[in-house]
Amino acid sequence: MNGVTIALAKGRLGEKGLDLFKDTDMEIIREKDTRKLVFKDYKESITYIFVKPSDVMTYVEKGVADLGIVGKDMILEEDKDIYELMDLNYGKCRFAIAGFKDQTTVKEDDVLRIASKYPNYVKRVFEDRGQKVEIIKLGGSIELAPIIGLSDIIVDLVETGSTLKENGLVILEELDPISARLVANKASYRIKYDTIKKIEKILGGAK
Amino acid sequence: MEFKSISEELSALKYKKSIEREMEDYFESKGFSIIEPDIFQNYDDFLLSNFRHDSSKTVKVLGGDSKIFILRPDITSNILGKILSRWEGKPPLKVYYNSRVYSNSPGGGIKESYQVGVESLGDKPIVADTEILEMAITLMESLKTPYVLELGSSKYLDSYIRELKLNSKDEFQIRNLLAKKNKDELINLLKKKDIKSPILDAILDMEGNMEEVIQKARRLYVNYEMEGSLNSVESLMAFFKERDLLDKVNLDLSMIPDLDYYDGIVFKGYCQGTSKKVISGGRYDKLTEMFGRNVSAVGFMIDLGLATQLRYRGENR
Numbered sequence: 205m206n207g208v209t210i211a212l213a214k215g216r217l218g219e220k221g222l223d224l225f226k227d228t229d230m231e232i233i234r235e236k237d238t239r240k241l242v243f244k245d246y247k248e249s250i251t252y253i254f255v256k257p258s259d260v261m262t263y264v265e266k267g268v269a270d271l272g273i274v275g276k277d278m279i280l281e282e283d284k285d286i287y288e289l290m291d292l293n294y295g296k297c298r299f300a301i302a303g304f305k306d307q308t309t310v311k312e313d314d315v316l317r318i319a320s321k322y323p324n325y326v327k328r329v330f331e332d333r334g335q336k337v338e339i340i341k342l343g344g345s346i347e348l349a350p351i352i353g354l355s356d357i358i359v360d361l362v363e364t365g366s367t368l369k370e371n372g373l374v375i376l377e378e379l380d381p382i383s384a385r386l387v388a389n390k391a392s393y394r395i396k397y398d399t400i401k402k403i404e405k406i407l408g409g410a411k
Numbered sequence: 412m413e414f415k416s417i418s419e420e421l422s423a424l425k426y427k428k429s430i431e432r433e434m435e436d437y438f439e440s441k442g443f444s445i446i447e448p449d450i451f452q453n454y455d456d457f458l459l460s461n462f463r464h465d466s467s468k469t470v471k472v473l474g475g476d477s478k479i480f481i482l483r484p485d486i487t488s489n490i491l492g493k494i495l496s497r498w499e500g501k502p503p504l505k506v507y508y509n510s511r512v513y514s515n516s517p518g519g520g521i522k523e524s525y526q527v528g529v530e531s532l533g534d535k536p537i538v539a540d541t542e543i544l545e546m547a548i549t550l551m552e553s554l555k556t557p558y559v560l561e562l563g564s565s566k567y568l569d570s571y572i573r574e575l576k577l578n579s580k581d582e583f584q585i586r587n588l589l590a591k592k593n594k595d596e597l598i599n600l601l602k603k604k605d606i607k608s609p610i611l612d613a614i615l616d617m618e619g620n621m622e623e624v625i626q627k628a629r630r631l632y633v634n635y636e637m638e639g640s641l642n643s644v645e646s647l648m649a650f651f652k653e654r655d656l657l658d659k660v661n662l663d664l665s666m667i668p669d670l671d672y673y674d675g676i677v678f679k680g681y682c683q684g685t686s687k688k689v690i691s692g693g694r695y696d697k698l699t700e701m702f703g704r705n706v707s708a709v710g711f712m713i714d715l716g717l718a719t720q721l722r723y724r725g726e727n728r
Contacts, residue, residue, distance in 0.1 A: 267686025291595035388592075391681040391688065394559040394661050397619065 207249050208392075208399050211269035213257035213278075217295050217384055221273035222252065224292070228406050249399075261286065261387070270392035271400065276382040277361055281322045287393055289400075290386040290407060299325070299379035302368050303350055303357035309376055310335060311356065319349035320359040329359070329379060347371040427719045431509060434527060434550065434713070438507040441546060443529055446506040448489040454479040456492075470513045470521050482513035486526055487710065488698065494532065495702040502533025502706075509715075528692070528712030532699075537643055539709045540676050540694065541650050547680060547690050547711050548656060554718060555725030557683040560659055562621075563666030564644050564676050565693075567628065570636035571610055581606070589614065590667040618663040621648045628664055643676070672698040678711070682721050689717050 212218030225231050230250050232243045243252045255263055260274040261282040272286075275295055279288060299322075301309055309316070319340045320326045330337045340355050347367060349355040361382060362368060362375060386407060393400055414420035435445070451472065458466070470482040483489050486508050498504065507529040516522040529546060531539045544560075551558045568589075572582060581604055588597040594615045601611060610631050617624050625645055632638050644662065651657050668677045675694030682689050692711020699706040 265686070287592040288596075289592055289594070389686050391686050393592075394561050394679075394681045395557070395683050397559070397661060401619075 207251060208271060208396055208403065209251045209253060209269045210403075211253050211255050211260045211263040211272040211274075213260050213272075213274050214254045215257065217257065217275055218254055218273060220294055221292070221384060224407050230403070230406065258282075264387050264389050267389045267391060270389050270396055271403065272387045273384060274387060276380070276385055277322065277325075279385060279387065280328075280380060281325045283324065285390065287388040287390060288385055289388050289404060292384040292386060292407060295384040296382065297361050297363040298381045299359060300362040300375045301357055301359050301377040301379065302347075302362070302373045303376050304372065305374050307357065307376060309333075309357060316357065317355040318357055318359055319346055319355035321346060322359060326359045347373055426723065427715070430719055430722055431527065431715065433553070435507070435509060437546075437549065438529055441505075441542070443505040443507040443531075446490050446493070446508050448483055448486050448508060448510055449493065450483055451480040452483055452489065454481050457481055457484075468514045470515055482521075483510075484514055485512055486510055486528065486712070487530065487695070490530065491699060491702050491708075495699060495704045495706070498532075498704075500533075503539065504532045505534075506530050506532075525715040526712050527715050528710060530708065530710035532708050533706050536675070536694070536707050536709070537646055539707060540643065540647060543692065543709050543711060544647060544650070544676075544678065545654075547678065547692065548654075548659070550713060550718075551659075551680045551682070551690065554682060554689070554721045555728075556721045558659065558689075559661050559681050561661050561663055561666070561679045561681065562644070562647070562676065563663045563668070563678070564640045565666070565668050565673055566640035566675055567632070567637050567664050568614065568667075569674065570634055570640075574634060575606070575608065577606070585611070586667055589665050592665070614665045617665055619661060621651065621657060621660055621662040624662045624664060640675075647676070668693060670695075676709070684724070685717060685721065687714065687717060689714055689721065 212221050222232070229247065230245050232245045232252060234243060241254045244250065253263070253269060257274065257278055260272040261278055261284045263269040264272040264286050265284040273292065277299065315336045315338050317338045317340060318326055318330070319342050321342060321344070323339045323341045326339050340349065342349060346358045346360045349358055350373065351371060357376065358373070359379070365375060368374065386404070388400060414423060454471065457469070469484050472480045472482060474480055490506065490508065494504065494506070507527070509527045511523050512526055514522050529543065531543055548560065551560065572585070577585065584600060585597065588600065592615055597615065598612065601608065610633070613627070613631060617628055625641060625648065628641055632641060648657070651660050666677055669691070672695050673693040674697045677693035678691070679688040680690035690711055690713050692709070694709040696705065696708055699708050
């Protein structure tokens with residue numbers, strides 16, 4: 205009954221998270237190219253579920269997953285009532301404000317239009333800046349927004365900066381550093397305290 | 412909750428009432444007497460004693476002479492106002508309540524939730540703490556579901572942080588990281604700000620088994636208040652030990668209480684299979700000062716909806 209469920213972000217971040225359990229007694233064996241979303245380790249004490257990255261926080265807050273492996277970007281955007289137990293030190297990149305060269309993040313007497321996949325985060329960043337902003341939420345291809353005149357600047361994740369460069373944009377300001385994190389549901393953290401501490405240890409050793 | 416048929420609703424209500432009655436009987440047997448909080452509160456008075464409350468959440472009602480009232484948003488401060496202005500001061504005063512609270516919900520509706528709880532005023536702190544925790548444990552046991560009681564003592568950390576004399580921005584950041592148990596970012600922040608503190612370095616490991624945590628913390632306290640808080644936690648441990656309940660208790664000295672008027676013990680009860688706390692409570696002497704009187708005060712409340720659900724599941728397992 206004391207099994208633990210871990211929600212992993214679908215994609216690179218989650219796959220790498222799963223790798224951290226390799227060669228431990230919580231490892232899972234998967235058939236290749238499977239489209240299954242739920243896996244158990246061989247002792248069936250741990251269930252891994254793959255979900256949309258933006259849903260990991262919801263799964264964990266609602267307690268259907270006890271733990272989650274998710275990017276700090278989602279934690280900052282979703283602002284949920286959970287514990288943020290560990291920095292897993294991979295998937296590193298950072299939030300940045302980007303725009304055209306010679307552009308600034310100030311627009312006096314006018315509304316600064318910002319396109320982003322992370323509207324809540326952007327709102328918090330600009331809260332105390334005394335700048336009127338309009339936030340435009342997009343699902344992807346954020347770099348396009350200033351080029352076609354949808355926004356003045358963008359806020360997005362930047363890893364190497366090559367996507368920005370290819371689209372003629374530059375970093376105007378660096379914001380929070382991002383990496384993969386281990387998060388926990390507050391009730392699960394107490395009820396399954398010993399198992400969760402054991403998992404922390406495994407992940408800590410892998411760092 | 413809406414039920415498909417009225418007979419379903421009646422039987423669910425009957426079940427809920429039977430649990431309420433059982434709880435009320437238990438409180439009465441422990442010498443607590445029922446108190447009815449007022450449903451309407453004067454808005455101006457409320458703002459005076461609850462300056463931090465999010466005013467968009469309170470449900471306002473316009474009285475006949477255009478005075479603004481609110482539907483009670485919480486019960487503890489409501490009954491404290493009622494009691495402390497008229498209390499002859501003959502301690503201890505023990506009360507329980509079983510009422511509803513109201514708040515505006517994001518969708519535009521008004522949310523009504525049930526709260527059942529107890530308050531013990533004016534008793535010797537350690538006596539009252541033990542009694543309140545014993546009652547909380549008894550109620551958790553009655554749910555017939557595996558549970559853990561999370562116990563903290565806000566004085567240990569609070570008095571230490573006060574001594575560090577941090578600026579308010581750093582303190583705010585540190586408290587936020589502690590509340591999220593974000594050890595990696597906390598260590599980074601301390602390094603960046605050049606704050607050398609063996610206690611803050613270790614505080615997030617000061618949780619788990621009561622005996623071990625107290626032992627760890629004993630090596631690191633720096634002031635009288637911290638020692639005092641460890642002493643009182645230790646005497647609570649003796650109580651848990653005697654009842655053979657130590658394995659149900661998880662001590663957490665890094666706990667940041669959800670409500671900032673808690674000072675002293677703080678606790679939450681979690682049950683297997685839910686993501687919310689069933690019971691939450693603590694000591695709130697500080698709050699009584701706002702009502703013009705400094706009284707020893709401790710209590711807890713139960714999420715009645717969740718408790719009913721758990722009990723039902725527990726009995727039908």
